[in-house]
Amino acid sequence: MSVTVVLGSQWGDEGKGKLVDILSAEFDVCARCAGGNNAGHTIVVPIGPEKVKTTFAFHLLPSGLVNPTCVGLIGSGVVVHVPSFFNELDALEEQGLNCSDRIFLSDRAHLVFDFHQIVDGLKEVELGGSSIGTTKKGIGPAYSGKASRSGLRVHHLFDHDTFAQKFRKIVEGRFKRYGHFEYDTEGEIERYKVLAQRLKPFVVDSVEYIHSALAARKKVLVEGANALMLDLDFGTYPYVTSSSTTIGGVCTGLGIPPKAIGHTIGVVKAYTTRVGGGPFPTEQLNHIGVHFQEVGKEYGTTTGRRRRCGWLDLVVMKHSCLINGYDSLNLTKLDVLDEVEDIKIGVKYMIDEKELQYFPADLDVLAKVTVVYVTLPGWKTQISSITSFDDLPDNCKSYVGFIENFLDTPIEWIGVGPGRESMLKKSGRMLMSN
Secondary structure, three states: OOEEEEEEOOOOOOOHHHHHHHHHOOOOEEEEOOEOOOOOEEEEEEEOOOOEEEEEEEOOOOHHHHOOOOEEEEOOOEEEOHHHHHHHHHHHHHOOOOOOOOEEEEOOOEEOOHHHHHHHHHHHHHHHHHOOOOOOOOHHHHHHHHHOOOOOEHHHHHOHHHHHHHHHHHHHHHHHHHOOOOOOHHHHHHHHHHHHHHHHHHEEOHHHHHHHHHHOOOOEEEEOOOOHHHOOOOOOOOOOOOOOOOHHHHHHHHOOOHHHEEEEEEEEEOOEEEOOOOOOOOEOOOHHHHHHHHHOOOEOOOOOOEOEEEOEEHHHHHHHHHHHOOOEEEEEOHHHHOOOOEEEEEEEEEEOOEEOOOOOOOHHHHOOOEEEEEEEEOOOOOOOOOOOHHHOOHHHHHHHHHHHHHHOOOEEEEEOOOOOOOEEEOOOOOOOOO
16 A cells, blocks of 8 residues: 555645645655646745745646655656646756656656647637636647547657657647637647657656556655546536546556555645636635635636635535545645634535535536535634644634544644645544534
8 A cells, every 4th residue: 555645625726735745755756647737736845955945836747846855757647738847847946956867757648739728728718708717728628639539648759750740630620620820830840859859768658667666665645636626527517627636537647556545635725715617605705705815825826816715615525525535634724714703614505495415516506505604713813833733722623623523534634834844743533522
């Protein structure tokens, strides 16, 4: 059981990167299994002899690379924009992070091209008022090509003539679908001839790589992208991403069997956020929502967009726990609630005075729900300097205990600030009387 998995449990932006950073110090390999450079993980860590606090923004590369002994692997389920791969790698190295011989890419991973990004924007325009709110990184169109068996994979780059032939055919198909948008097809083919040579040393058979690592009893950490509620099947479709963000996506995205997974951690923010369009039952379009935005610095790492904010939704979390079967949870950004007088938690969805027993698939049904809240007293004091769970205010501990008892899942880690040091480890589960 050498594989530990970290997954987003809400609509993304829960702070997965910080936990991955902390855990990766004890792991040999940190792997990405799905998504692309639409992901965004921000990590603040001390770098160099003088321990200068440095903020790293990860999008495509596994954020476990922050730890110098950890190797990064981008699996077959990820879609890769090669220029972005190198831009991100170069930026990390310029900030003092040496990634030499520590990052590898699956030869089966599908490629994202600039025309995918153009098409992504055109599709959003086409949707008009029903816009999904994608990052316009070309992720959806790349996955569409993969599903329609017309995509190009990393290994195709190394047979240039065949690559060029296939590439021209794909671009012509996009012209027929969307009209002749401005795009230098031949220039792009030449660009990738150069990029292929630079990329070659990073490319591996990821199935062989990860199974060799497991056979050698190396510890593998899997960093999920996006989150359960953005999953193509189980999220708020169609306001979702284009890949499987669940525990199942870990197996299909890396080529490992379920029995290889030993521990799954769900990362949950102490309130709820989402970006782009789509339903959000506990959203607060008031001073509470603004408070979460401002105090929590709720702006997208990838897009810079202001995130929509609301109370913690435990109906969403129940749905998430059922599907992913978390062994434990990481509750993040608890300090953002420090100054809130009365804290609400969504615990039921009601329609016509009847409780919905499960999170609904039909968004028209979801639009009609009334959320039932439980209100808990706030703690009205600053907790970011606290280093032990036992030292947290009683009301704060009660909030934590309510969540884990409602979800019947222990909270193992608690984030009380942005830095690496601001993560409390809690042993055991709080038992609360009804």
